[in-house]
Amino acid sequence: EKGDFKHFMLKEIFEQPLTIENAFRGRINQHLGTARLGGLGIPNFELRKIKQIHLVACGTSFHAALIGKYIIEDIARIPVFAEYASEYRYRNPIIPEDTLVFVISQSGETADTLGALREAKAKGARVLAITNVVGSTIARESDGGTYIHAGSEIGVASTKAFTSQVTIMTLLAILLGRMNYLSTVKGMEYISELEKIPSKVEKILALNEYIRNIAATIKDCKNALYLGRGINYPVAMEGALKLKEISYIHSEGYPAAEMKHGPIALIDKNMPVIAIATKDPLYDKIYSNLQEVRARKARLITIATEGDTELSKISENVIYIPDTLTNLQPLLTVIPLQLLAYNVADLKGLNVDQPRNLAKSVTVE
Numbered sequence: 001e002k003g004d005f006k007h008f009m010l011k012e013i014f015e016q017p018l019t020i021e022n023a024f025r026g027r028i029n030q031h032l033g034t035a036r037l038g039g040l041g042i043p044n045f046e047l048r049k050i051k052q053i054h055l056v057a058c059g060t061s062f063h064a065a066l067i068g069k070y071i072i073e074d075i076a077r078i079p080v081f082a083e084y085a086s087e088y089r090y091r092n093p094i095i096p097e098d099t100l101v102f103v104i105s106q107s108g109e110t111a112d113t114l115g116a117l118r119e120a121k122a123k124g125a126r127v128l129a130i131t132n133v134v135g136s137t138i139a140r141e142s143d144g145g146t147y148i149h150a151g152s153e154i155g156v157a158s159t160k161a162f163t164s165q166v167t168i169m170t171l172l173a174i175l176l177g178r179m180n181y182l183s184t185v186k187g188m189e190y191i192s193e194l195e196k197i198p199s200k201v202e203k204i205l206a207l208n209e210y211i212r213n214i215a216a217t218i219k220d221c222k223n224a225l226y227l228g229r230g231i232n233y234p235v236a237m238e239g240a241l242k243l244k245e246i247s248y249i250h251s252e253g254y255p256a257a258e259m260k261h262g263p264i265a266l267i268d269k270n271m272p273v274i275a276i277a278t279k280d281p282l283y284d285k286i287y288s289n290l291q292e293v294r295a296r297k298a299r300l301i302t303i304a305t306e307g308d309t310e311l312s313k314i315s316e317n318v319i320y321i322p323d324t325l326t327n328l329q330p331l332l333t334v335i336p337l338q339l340l341a342y343n344v345a346d347l348k349g350l351n352v353d354q355p356r357n358l359a360k361s362v363t364v365e
């Protein structure tokens, strides 16, 4: 039921304070600064021997995997490879011993992701699944895993499943990190910051009307560019995917520093550039990338951290969001991008919940 919401997608975006909490509830230990994911079915003495992780998925779930790579490598210092399932399954992947393979799928039915799971199992690897749909094929065929508990997602464009998947990536990073390089104190900080995320998401959702006004200014564009750096680079890719699939505006997500290697040639006054430039160690770097973009007259819309006073000097619109630890930022920075895509599509009068040519679960390869 959509309740008071015009579309399922909007309802699902607004559910995220609760669904993120559902993803970590019962899985965190504030006292020990750690997490537990019982469904993995792997005792800690075995988990700590893991030398490599493969994260395999399609579409939005693949973007969650890319973010997982940043979080897990930074917190747990374990090499992570994130790859599209359709590529992984057919390229004869090398899966050394002590590798954990995770497939990530909201529906648990995506054909390529299931194919990747079967390929990894055929090679003798241990394959775990991060899914939403209980009893789905991927959940059943895996050697264990974790449910994200997001509740059914009906809008074709994935929103709440994405933030729940990223939450699980964070828990996994903390769990593995605490077995290696992450101290109790640092682990406790991650846990307490994670617990603050739902109320921060709530604050961003309150900006919906403001974001709708920004959406009105880009709805007739033919193209859009999304930029980010570091952990917000995959978020830029996810923002671009949301816009293209429901509004049919061609959009691309790019790491901001790559602009000068080609894409900046596209920029003129008709090109909206949506940039994630929150306060993190790469802030100064992306700021100078954005100055270059601005010099070419792009319409710059930035996602900034509350209290930022610099970005308003070069941006047409700034969307201010609460601060958090760098590794937790994607849970916040993606929210305005979901709202922007939703409002653009709705203002264009499109069928937001069922975009053309797309199905909720892609059971053909």
Ligand code: F6R
Binding pocket: 058, 059, 060, 061, 062, 104, 105, 106, 107, 108, 109, 110, 113, 156, 157, 158, 159, 241, 242, 245, 360, 361, 362
């Ligand atoms: C985009 C979207 C798709 C899915 C992809 C994988 O909004 O929903 O890109 O993310 O088809 O689906 P699952 O996660 O069900 O395997």
